[in-house]
Amino acid sequence: MHQYKVFVTRQLPASLAPLEQIAEVEVWTEPQPPPHTLLMEQAIASDGLLCLLTDPIDSAMLSSATDLKVVSQMAVGYDNIDIETATHLGIPVGHTPGVLTNATADLTWALLMAAARRVVEGDRFTRSGQWNTWDPAGLLGLDLVGATLGIVGLGRIGTAVARRALGFDMHILYTSPNPKSPELEQELKARRVKLEELLAESDVVAVHTPLSPSTYHLFGDRQFQQMKSSAIFINTARGSIVDPAALHRALSTGAIAAAAIDVTDPEPIEVTNPLLTLKNLIITPHIGSASHATRKKMAQMAIANVIAGLKGERLPHCVNPDVYRQSVREER
Ligand code: DGY
Numbered sequence: 001m002h003q004y005k006v007f008v009t010r011q012l013p014a015s016l017a018p019l020e021q022i023a024e025v026e027v028w029t030e031p032q033p034p035p036h037t038l039l040m041e042q043a044i045a046s047d048g049l050l051c052l053l054t055d056p057i058d059s060a061m062l063s064s065a066t067d068l069k070v071v072s073q074m075a076v077g078y079d080n081i082d083i084e085t086a087t088h089l090g091i092p093v094g095h096t097p098g099v100l101t102n103a104t105a106d107l108t109w110a111l112l113m114a115a116a117r118r119v120v121e122g123d124r125f126t127r128s129g130q131w132n133t134w135d136p137a138g139l140l141g142l143d144l145v146g147a148t149l150g151i152v153g154l155g156r157i158g159t160a161v162a163r164r165a166l167g168f169d170m171h172i173l174y175t176s177p178n179p180k181s182p183e184l185e186q187e188l189k190a191r192r193v194k195l196e197e198l199l200a201e202s203d204v205v206a207v208h209t210p211l212s213p214s215t216y217h218l219f220g221d222r223q224f225q226q227m228k229s230s231a232i233f234i235n236t237a238r239g240s241i242v243d244p245a246a247l248h249r250a251l252s253t254g255a256i257a258a259a260a261i262d263v264t265d266p267e268p269i270e271v272t273n274p275l276l277t278l279k280n281l282i283i284t285p286h287i288g289s290a291s292h293a294t295r296k297k298m299a300q301m302a303i304a305n306v307i308a309g310l311k312g313e314r315l316p317h318c319v320n321p322d323v324y325r326q327s328v329r330e331e332r
Helices: 036-045 059-064 083-089 101-116 119-127 156-166 182-188 195-201 221-226 244-253 292-310 321-325 327-331
Strands: 004-008 023-027 048-051 070-073 148-152 171-175 190-192 204-207 232-235 258-261 281-283
Touching: 004 036, 004 292, 036 059, 048 292, 059 083, 070 292, 083 321, 101 119, 101 156, 101 204, 101 232, 101 258, 101 281, 148 156, 148 195, 156 171, 156 182, 171 195, 182 190, 195 221, 221 244, 244 258
Parallel strands: 004 023, 004 048, 048 070, 148 171, 148 204, 171 190, 204 232, 232 258, 258 281
Antiparallel strands: none
């Protein structure tokens, strides 16, 4: 019988053995996320929670879970967790930065190139029997070499996307709350601009900012109107950064040429959503980090975070390090 109890909200692509050495571990084995009431009960009965971005960890849950010592999310983003409440309660929250940077940047580029050269449309065209001849004006797309790439949020993933663009001699514009170092700007040949300028100048706009109250629906009608009508919009960050109705209007009226998104609002997207009828939109099911090696590393990091939290050690990757400075933590 172990001292600690941990609830893991899905089967993970890594061994739980290191965690099982110190805790009684219960894994939710269904393919869908656990229902909220069950998650609440488990949180209340647990010392540690290892969760996914599909699990809403809200204020009521955190406040009721008086034994909870750590919440460990298997993702870099953590907008599903009420961090303010967790911090206030002295509960450290772990996440998995860094290990998914390359996988997500690769998927961003896969979508970018697929949209620029109309790969998915071409595949549908072929399968539907419309390929009757070589057409000099058929399925024309955008040349990427020498084009301008606007990166909204030059963090880890935005930077990795920009590095890949160097191979295409692209001009990089970026927005960021703070300027990046002159060395990085020089390496990427990147220039920090205001969002309006980025939208007006870019041939491709790629979103790499976290979801927060200030980025919720950052892209609406006005932003799409400010873009070139030939522009391509890419989002591999979070669906709610974009107003989906505005994206539909932009793509169906020709305000922008095409889009490719790995994230939607809501997620998963309903099969009746009008966005799914658009030819000039590619949608993948939130697979930015979905490579074998990356998902394994993410799971291992999440396990390491939960183990550290149970032992009362500092999490290797903590979202809210303020918990280590709070007296409320000592009281728990
Ligand atoms: C994350 O980590 O936040 C991605 O969205 C899923 O890998």
